[in-house]
Amino acid sequence: MLTFGTVGHMQERVQKGREAGSRTExxxxxxxxxxxxxxxxxxxxxxxxxIDEVLEENAxxxxxxxxxxxxx
Amino acid sequence: xxxxxxxxxxxxxxxxxxxxxxSPSVASSILVNSYTDDGPSLRVWDFDRETPHVDAxxxxxxxxxxxxxxxxxxxxxxPNGARYYVDHAHPEYSTPECASPGQAVIHDRxxxxxxxxxxxxxxxxLPEGAELIAYKNxxxxxxxxxxCHENYxxxxxxxxxxxxxxxxxxxVSRQVFCGAGKVGVEVPRQGENRxxxxxxxxxxxxxxxxxxxxxxxxxxxxxxxxxxxNPALYRRLHVIAGDANMSEVATWLKLxxxxxxxxxxxxxxFGTGLGPVDPVSAVRAVSHDITLRAAxxxxxxxMRTALAVQEEILARVTSWFGRQDVDPLGGExxxxxxxxxxxxxxxxxxxxxxxxxxDWVAKLRIIEGFADRHGADWDDARLRAVDLQYHDMRPGxxxxxxxxxxxxxxDAAADAARNEPPSGTRAYFRGACLARWPDxxxxxxxxxxxxxxxxxxxxxxxxxxxxxxKDLVGRLLSAATDVDxxxxxxxxxxxxxxxxxxxx
Numbered sequence: 293m294l295t296f297g298t299v300g301h302m303q304e305r306v307q308k309g310r311e312a313g314s315r316t317e318x319x320x321x322x323x324x325x326x327x328x329x330x331x332x333x334x335x336x337x338x339x340x341x342x343i344d345e346v347l348e349e350n351a352x353x354x355x356x357x358x359x360x361x362x363x364x
Numbered sequence: 365x366x367x368x369x370x371x372x373x374x375x376x377x378x379x380x381x382x383x384x385x386x387s388p389s390v391a392s393s394i395l396v397n398s399y400t401d402d403g404p405s406l407r408v409w410d411f412d413r414e415t416p417h418v419d420a421x422x423x424x425x426x427x428x429x430x431x432x433x434x435x436x437x438x439x440x441x442x443p444n445g446a447r448y449y450v451d452h453a454h455p456e457y458s459t460p461e462c463a464s465p466g467q468a469v470i471h472d473r474x475x476x477x478x479x480x481x482x483x484x485x486x487x488x489x490l491p492e493g494a495e496l497i498a499y500k501n502x503x504x505x506x507x508x509x510x511x512c513h514e515n516y517x518x519x520x521x522x523x524x525x526x527x528x529x530x531x532x533x534x535x536v537s538r539q540v541f542c543g544a545g546k547v548g549v550e551v552p553r554q555g556e557n558r559x560x561x562x563x564x565x566x567x568x569x570x571x572x573x574x575x576x577x578x579x580x581x582x583x584x585x586x587x588x589x590x591x592x593x594n595p596a597l598y599r600r601l602h603v604i605a606g607d608a609n610m611s612e613v614a615t616w617l618k619l620x621x622x623x624x625x626x627x628x629x630x631x632x633x634f635g636t637g638l639g640p641v642d643p644v645s646a647v648r649a650v651s652h653d654i655t656l657r658a659a660x661x662x663x664x665x666x667m668r669t670a671l672a673v674q675e676e677i678l679a680r681v682t683s684w685f686g687r688q689d690v691d692p693l694g695g696e697x698x699x700x701x702x703x704x705x706x707x708x709x710x711x712x713x714x715x716x717x718x719x720x721x722x723d724w725v726a727k728l729r730i731i732e733g734f735a736d737r738h739g740a741d742w743d744d745a746r747l748r749a750v751d752l753q754y755h756d757m758r759p760g761x762x763x764x765x766x767x768x769x770x771x772x773x774x775d776a777a778a779d780a781a782r783n784e785p786p787s788g789t790r791a792y793f794r795g796a797c798l799a800r801w802p803d804x805x806x807x808x809x810x811x812x813x814x815x816x817x818x819x820x821x822x823x824x825x826x827x828x829x830x831x832x833x834k835d836l837v838g839r840l841l842s843a844a845t846d847v848d849x850x851x852x853x854x855x856x857x858x859x860x861x862x863x864x865x866x867x868x
Contacts, residue, residue: 335768336733342766343734343750351749355505358752360378362388362453363502363510364578364604 366631369623369692370461370517370789370829373472373615375608376454376510377479377757378499384490388453389437395455395496396438396448398486399478410809419576420524420589420599441808443783443799445791446471448478454510455479455498460791461517461810461829464694465619466772467786469612473773474781476500479757481782500608501755502565505748507550509569511578512608516601516623517593517829522630527601528574528585530629533638533662534622534677535584535605536647537670539564540656541707542618544607545724547731547742547751549652553645559652560742561731563724565607567651573643578604584643592810594827601626605647610755610764612772613721617707620693620700625677627692628684635680637664638673654728656711674708694788719767726767727754793832796841797850804847814862815847821862822851 348354381391439449445460457478459471479498486496503509518527543563551568552558562568575583588602603622609615628634639662640646646660650670659667668676682701691697703721710717719729731750740746756762785795794813798805806814812825826832844850851859 336729339730339766339768340733340737343730343763346753346761346763346766347746348749348753352745355745355748355752358378358380358504359506360388360454360504360508360510362579363376363508364451364513 366627366688366690366692367519368463368690368694368830369627370463371465371468371619371623372459372461372515373468373475373619374456374458374511374513374515375472375475375500376451376456376502376512378501378504378510378755379453379455380497380499382493382495382497384494384496389450391496392450392453392455393438394490395479395482395486395498396440396450398489399482400438400440400442400448402485410807410812410814415590416588417576418589420587421574441794441798442478443785443795444471444474444781445785445789445795446475446478447810448475455482460785460795461789462786462791463788463830464696465616465623465700466696467788468619469616470773470777470781471786472615473612473778476757477778477782480759483758497761498757499752499755500610500757501544501752502607503546503550503568505546505548505550505752509566509582511566511604512606513578514603514606514619514622516603516626517591518599518601518626519630520591520595520597520599522599524587524599526629526632526634527626529636529639529663530625530634531585531601531603531622532573532640532643533673534625535603536640536643536650536660537673537677538618538621539567539647539650540670540674540711541704541718541722542607542609542614543567543651543722543724544609544614544755545727545751547748551648553648553652556652559654561654561728562651563654564647564651566605567647570605570644570647584647593829598829607723608755609723610762610767611721611723611726611769613703613770614723616772617700617704617721620696621677621681621704623693624681624685624697624700628681631684633680633684637662637666638668638676639663654715654724656715671708671712678704678708720770723754723764726764726769727751730754730763730767787834787838788830790826790829790832792834793826793837793841796837797847800841801847815851817851818848819851819861822859823862824851824854824859 379388379391437450441447447458449456457475459468459475462468462471483496483498502512544565546562546565549558549562569582570584571581572583574585574587576587584605586602586604589599591598591600606618641661641663649658649660656671659669662668685697707718715725719725731747734750754763785791794808797813804816806816806821811827812823814821814823840853
C-alpha cells in the first residue's frame, strides 16, 4: 500500500474534492453521486485490467536497462 | 498590432533496441531510415543556414557548445514539411511550422504515427525477435534527459528581456497542467523529503535561469537565436523547459497559453512581477509538490502558488485578449482561454477531475490504482515500469492510450497529416514541392529549398514563415508543369543561383 506523505496529501485532496462534489450532486439528485463514483471506479478497473495484460513482464530488468544518453 | 503566431514542436524520443546489439545512434538511424527508405521523403537537409550558436541576449556569437547534427546520419524532410532525423542518440521529429496550436497538435500526433510506422517497418528488416521501441518522454530516471522543444516566432523588435521575464513566470508555473508526471526525483531540493512522484519529467534538469546551452547546465529560458527566418524581422523563441505530452489537450494548452502570453507581451500589456525570485529552485519546488500548495516568492514580493501565478497570468491575458480585433491563434484563442480557465479551476478544487486531460494526473491515477491493486510500494520497479510504459509508442503496449485521455484529433486527420503540410505557413510550399517533384528537390531547410532546374541549381529563399501558404502559392503550384515552369512564374527575383550542391 502507498503510505508516503506526498501521495497521502493527494488522496486527501481528492477525497475532499469528491465529498464536495457529492454534496452538490446529492442536492440535485441522490443517485448521481453513486453513479459517478462507480463509473470512475469501473473506468479505472478497466484500465488496470489492460495494464496487467500489457505491462513489461520483467519490470525490474526493463527499468534497469532503460538508459538514454546524449539528449538535449 | 497583433500578429499571427507561428509555432512548432521538436520531440526527441527515447529509444531502446531489444535483441539487437547496436548503439543508440545506430538504432535511431535504422528507425528513421526504415520510414524514409520506403516512403515519399527527401533525405537531404540543408545545413548551410543553421546557426544554433547565436545568442539572443546580445545578438552576437558565443562559443557555446551545441550538438552538431552529424551530416551522415539519417536526416530527412517529409512531404508534410516536417523534419525527421537523428539527433546524436535519439530519433527526433520536428513538426512543420504551424499557424495555430491545434494545427501543431495534429502534426505532433502525425509525428507519433510516423514513429509508430517506423517501428513496424524496422521490425520487418531486423533479425527475428529484434525490435526498436520509441518512448515519448524526457527522462530515463538515471540522470539523463532529452527534450521536447517548442518554437514560437516572435517579432525582432520585442526586447528579449521582456520575453525572458514573462516566460520565467509562465514556464515555472505552467507545469501544473502540462507536466507529464514522473515517479521519483533525481535532484532533491535541500532539506526536502525526496518525493515519490513529481509533476514534470524535466524540472530536475534545469540549473540556470537563462542561457544558450541545451545539453548541459540547462537554462529555463533558452537564448538560442536562430530564427530560420529573416533575422531583421524575427526571432524564434526556442523553449526547452517543457515535457513531451501524451495528452492532446495538454499539448494544445502548452502551446496555446504560451503563444497567447507571447502575443500579449508583444503588445507590452503583460506587465511584470510574476516571475520567481529564484526560478531554478521554484521550478523544482512546483514539480515536487503534487498537492499544488507550494508557494514561492515572486518578484513583486508576493508569495504565490503556481496555480495562483497561473490564475493571474490567465487574468492578464484574458483582459488583453478581449481588446483584440485579431486572434493570434487563428480562431482558437477563445477555446484555449476557456480550457485554461476550466483546468486551473479543477486543479484548484479536485485535481483528479483532470485525469482525462492532464498527463501527470492521469499517470498518478493509474500508478496509485496499480499500487493499490497489487500492494506495490514506491520502490517497486513495476511503478517505474508503468511510468515508462505510459510513453511507449507501440499501440499494443502504450499505457497513455489506455488512460481514457480526451482526444482532439481524429485518427484520420493525424494520419493524413503524415503526408499533407499545414496550409497556412511556408511548410505548404516545402511539402508540396517535395510531393510533386521529389526528383527535382535537391535539398531543403526551414527557410529555403534548392531545386534542380534546366539552368542549374537554384535556391528559393523562404525567410517569411507566413508566405508560401496554400492561399498564396496553391494556384501557382497547380499551374506549374515542372520546376522550370515554376521558377519562371516566380520570377528571377525569387531565386538565387547555387554555386555548388549544398547537400550531402
